[in-house]
Amino acid sequence: MSSHLKLSFEIWPNMPWGRLEIAGPASNSWGDKSIDWCINRIADYGYEGFDVVYPKIMELRPHEYEEEVKRIRSTMTKRNIAFPSIACHTTFVTPRHFDRDNGIAKFKKAIDAAADMGAETVVTLVGDGYYDPPLYNVMTRKEAWHQVVTATREAADYAKQYDIDISIELIQGTIINDIASMLKLFEEVDRPNVYCCVDVGTFYTTVKPKMPIKEAIRKLGDRIKVVHVKDEVGFPNIMQSQHVWFGGGFVDFSEMAEALKEVGYSHYNAVEWEAWQAGGLFGVGEPSGIGLSDFDRVAEESKEFLEEFGWGLKK
Incomplete structure (x- = not known):
């Protein structure tokens, strides 16, 4: 049995998904800060790791990238903090071949960044869904499943050269939305560096x-590599x-x-606070609208809360 569940904290840019109706042009108090600044802040609050949502890395201009990589690696060493994952939600399932090609290419760039910066795994859900958005109107389930398997294989083979893992997030709305589907994916992809991301x-x-x-x-067992920690309510819509x-x-x-x-999970558990974005019945965020966007409060209070329930180092 694991002695403790290591806590990390996820770094978000402003407007992580662009100006989407479901998220809006949302901002958080750390959104305009550098990755290096955020890492130091996270270490100050006592986390053992940090995670980065890939659009935060995409914001770096080419002439800034190399210096930021150096700062990140230097800060990781100085603060003795780990970089468990990059979250890169991208398109694996779509009838539009050019969107799929671009989605796979984007994921490979995230793998490149993980190799440069020292992250352990790159996470994706198998966007653009299947049930939400309802792609079953324009493609069969068999076609969608084939796209998931072949894209995952391609990404895993690309990541292997860097000794990096990829983690597929089990999430509502996508074709990987239950345990049976995830286990079937492991079997058909047949790559040892493919894992599951558990979203609590x-x-x-x-x-x-x-x-x-x-x-x-228990069924997922040692195939779990990333855990996203958050609280949710389930209104009657797909997502x-x-x-x-x-x-x-x-x-x-x-x-x-x-x-x-009980399954001996020894990797990191990322506080993934998304409710600072626009919510509502069909939004991505707090049901009553914009949620808490003060990430200093989020970092401090979420850690305090989780420690009460068996997470982190506190006994």
Whole structure:
């Protein structure tokens, strides 16, 4: 059994998805700060690792990139902090071949960045969904599944040259939305550097209705490489991406902590606070609108909360 669940904190840019209707031109208090500045802040709050949402890296202009890589690696060493993952949500499933090609190319660039900066794994959900958006109107499930398998293989083979893993996020709305689909993906992709990203909110809104949480975590076992930690409520729409402040949603954090420890999970658990973006019934964020955007409060208080329920170093 794992002695403790290592906590990391995810760094977000402003407007991470662009000016999408579901997220809006949202901003957070760290959104305009450098990655290096954020890492130091995260270390100050006592986290053991940091994670980066890939658009934050994409903001770097070519003449800035090399110096930022040096600063990141130097700060990691000075602060003794790990870089578990880059989150690069990109397009693997679509009837538009050019969008898919661009999506795979983007993911490979994220792998390049992981190699440069010292990240362990690159995470993606298999966008652009299948159930949300309803691509089943324009392509068959068989076609969508084939695209997922072949794109995942291509990405895994590319990452292998750098000794980097890729992690597929199980999430509602996509074709990988339950444990059976994830296990089938592992079998058909057949690459040892492909893992699952467990999104804690998703597991309580989407997985739990089909399977008890501890059973789900046992079935995934050592194929879990990243855990995204958040709280959610599940309104009756496909995505159910209504994020709420820790303790206000459906997640049983003690149960999930026990489940991960029982399978010996030893990687990082990233506080993934998304509710600073525009929410509402169909938004990505807090149901009542814009949620807490003060990331200093988020970093401090989410860690305090999680430590009460078996996460982190606090006994």
